[in-house]
Amino acid sequence: MSFNALVVEKNDEGKTSASVTQITEDQLPEGDVTVAVEYSTVNYKDGLCIGPGGGLVRNYPHVPGIDFSGTVEASDNPKYSAGDKVVLTGWRVGEAHWGGYSQKARVKGDWLVPLPDGLSAEQAMAVGTAGFTSMLAVMALEDHGLTPGNGEVLVTGAAGGVGSVATAILANLGYEVAAVTGRPEQADYLKSLGASRIVPREELNETTKRPLEAETWAGCVDAVGGDMLARVLGQMKYGASVSAVGLAGGAGLPATVIPFLLRGVNLLGIDSVMQPYDNRVRAWQRIAKELPMDKLEAMVQPATLADLPELGRAILKGGVRGRVVVDVNA
Template sequence: MFNALLLTQQDKITHATVTQINDDQLPAGNVTVAVNYSSLNYKDGLAITGKGKIIREFPMVPGIDFAGTVLESADARYQVGDAVVLTGWGVGENHWGGMAQKARLNADWLVKLPQGLTSQQAMMIGTAGFTAMLCVQALIDGGIKPEDGEILVTGASGGVGSVAVTLLAQLGYKVVAVTGRVAQNGPLLEQLGASRVIDRQEFSEASRPLEKQLWVGAVDTVGSKVLAKVLAQMHYNGVVAACGLAGGFDLPTTVMPFILRNVRLQGVDSVSCPVEKRLAAWKKLAELLPASYYAQACHEISLSQVPEYAEAITNGQVTGRVVVKL
């Protein structure tokens, strides 16, 4: 028997309960992992609160990422005792996820934990940090260099945004962070490496097709009107890496930034990212993130606290990363 956060649904209302599970209730898979840490992402928050149609089959153990140690393996790539990390692949959505003391899954979905990272640190990075690394890599692949100008990060106080700020600053970029709570979050964002912090209100109004050119690159976690305004403010040849929809999934923009300023809008998906790309991203994360990141931008909670924090994260009341100790 082991503890798990189990989601059930009755009359279209989602209920989250910490309960005990038998090993034989675990889903099919060729590797069983003792989960040390999971993390709470915005998508987890939507799933646990029922505010988003993330989960369609119940009961479900949420948690789109986890780090732990292999307990059993029928795959030659993984031995008992190996430290592993998982992000994506629909885990925590259509396959039982990381908010349990054990997980059973397909070996193809796992990555061995990079040297120098603990399970706790891996979840301080988590899906959000992994996604942030993919966004930063998209800017680099697009030819954006530190000397070119300022990089904008929207939703900077959230999980993806806070890691993106840190990574970009570590790589020498001049980062401008956008948050809805400048007084509260500004000092932390500056500690993480932002050169300045601006209010989200500056992006709340509908944009013109083209505005003053301000940013050579951007990481957007918000979508909707915010992303539309960011696109209108991009420099010629600018690159925007878009990975989130915290502000909405619509995009009220025009073709003008693309056909007149040669702006590139690069979508970033971390769920089905190829294994080679995953390994490279995790290696870079282990190399780039300073010790100060782990000290400044993370909260650790227990499994029983997850429903409360899930509500808070969907209401924009959580700064940085939330790690769940199993």
């Protein structure tokens, strides 16, 4: 029996094309759990995998989609039985392994986590890797001493998927959130998520020769990297931490070690792909309790499999606000 999937092909000239195609279950990759996928989402990595590949895709034809939620249809894994609701993020699914842009997916059961109580499959994909990464970033800051009374917490790239969810989570936990964006028209949106003030990107995206500036931020979730991260490190309060979650502004870091040595600043790397199971479950349980669902719904735009080629191009150009929820059965 065939079903729909977004399949990316590469021609002899190395050009890729993506289209909704009928595939069968025997085409799915190896794995011990088959999931009837209900929803997926769109991340920057998905944009790469739908389009040029970005070095992430190993073989073609390929089914992208680094996240999905759904119901277990068949399982040879003792952790899961038919009918269980599950979520998948990471583990290079949608990159090296066929992903969630399909009505069915087959994966290793160890890559899945149970859908937490209080969260629907649709809401889980409104969260997706972006929101999961945001919660990991907030957890890391709190594990390193951040509390709501410490002062303003900076969120860079705040109108993007990670930044939007981080802003909403932090504000809901009682933090003062300063949201950085290069899109002034997003100010009202960010304030609706709980940002207490908007910081124009141009205030932070220029490097300075001074290794230290005034102590300003009690914490930071940084989705930008590059020059902005270097600048922010010199503005952190004594002992404060930055959770580094992205590189929208570049992979380089033109910084000095002075903030680490003279102010005890911590730079915390946040990886969502290979995150251990127990911390995944901890993050998803906190998301279900601490991410306000009304704020989540405000950042969501719906989509279908047929919309994905265009959305993939848009997200690579910074043209997607908040979160996209893909109904793979629509």
